[in-house]
Amino acid sequence: MDDEKFIFCLEAVDDIEKTGVTEVVTILEKLAFEQGIGSIYKTCDTIEGLEDSLNALLYDDHNFKNYEIIYLVMPGEQNTICLNGYYYSIEEIAELFEGKLRGKILHFANEKVLDLSSEEAQYFLDITNAKAISGYGHAYGKQSSSGLDRAFFGLFEDSDDVIEIVEELHQKYYALCKLLDFRLYY
Template sequence: MNLQHNYNSEDYEQFIFCLEGVPDVEVMTVTSVVKNLEQLAVEHGIASIYKTCDTIEGLEESLNTLLYDDHNFKDYEIIYLVMQGKRNTICLHDYYYSFEEIAEIFEGKMKGKILHFANTKVLDLKEEEAQYFLDITGALAVSGYGVAHKNIDSNLLDKAFFSLCQEIDDVVDIVEELHQKHYALCKLLDFRLYY
């Protein structure tokens, strides 16, 4: 299991927990996600913990480790998921898991958290799917993109969003500010937030 802390804990007040779906957790590679999290720490003072997973069990284990073994969990505002998938699923090890299944894994564990999906998958939930997910998990919001653009990754917008989450408490205000500062990119990638 790959666990990487990108911080000196006393220097930061808030953290991001990033979980990236990879083909094989045994193969160590430094992805663009890792580089962007390091930039986030340097440029915006936002620390992160980065883990990889290649199965749904790995995802669940990583989350449980975070919940029960990491005493800073209350400081994690954002759970950042970088995974493949379609509409309302994520894909790990060639298996697709619905948002309903993911909600059951996260049941009651995401109180006050924002689950943010990179644009490696399209986030396209019906209102009742989003509401079910939020009700079951206790999450404050789920965000992501309506466009999985092969040539444009969402790293720049992700970093801007994470930075605004540290400065502003209200999710609606965060989205408005994000659109004001990065209108073209928000439109291009179709930034979405369900709350």
Template sequence: MDSDKFIFCLEGVSDVENDTATEVVKSLEKLAYNQGISSIHKTCDTIEGLEESLNTLLYDDHNFKDYEIIYLVMKGEANNICLNNYYYSLEEIAEIFEGKMKGKILHFANSKILDLNEEEAQYFLDITGARAISGYGTFSNKFTSTGSVDKAFFKLCQKEDDLIEIVETLYEKHYDLCKLLDFRLYY
């Protein structure tokens, strides 16, 4: 791998005790094999599990600075996530991540819609310290972002630091899917 940028994936599941390899795990394995982009995948089924996984990454993983993307694959509705049939707003998530995401890109798969206005996006970025938050304005059961657009986005983030350049290139190379899923990046 040419750069030392990794992906930390937190996937919301119904039961963390179930060890079945999900589509996300398979996609991350392909990304590592084909693109050389390393990742860590954790599952969580509660908000406490999400917070615990994040804290483990922050305080126990000495390579945390190398994780550029925090990849969140969780169901939910517009601007909230659902874990164990409980909904949490992005404001609540921002408070959990408070000050812990300096320089990171938080990327949501299209298993939930991300539709922030300018004020909501700025609040999330200010509270978390994140460099950007990205995701999709459209949910689709037919087309998941996991196998295509997300991988292309991650690859571009490895090669390029300029967020505008990343989005422009993503749209140039994957216009139809970006348009269909309504890719969005707030910074």
């Protein structure tokens, strides 16, 4: 990624009024300081907050075209996210992002499992216009995906080809990719 590209991160929290430094903030700071990859970090505790944050990015931030990755750090069950005790399916998420992710990669941290059928993946990509959706087949347990997320984002510094990036990620971090079951749908 050159200086003109960024990561937009939305993290689910119990209450947006409570502040604190999370592991995600630390990762994003390291990316900025060590690799020069800028980011915008926001929290949300409702689906409306998620939608408001995305709309603010889309319509108020004139640099939106420079955001390559939308990074969602949200708990949930397989192919859902959970906000404020409510579960939203991957189809509902696709409709929320309808037409808004042209050329973007939507990446989920391993706080939830991403296990899409080819039809579900194609539906999501068609509805959102995303370049790709990525995540993990194994949910957070003893191993957070934060290190692998950081490596994945860092590889965009040298290339925009998501296939090449994922191949390099697997070459450099094979054991961790297998352990977390890194997945890319494009």
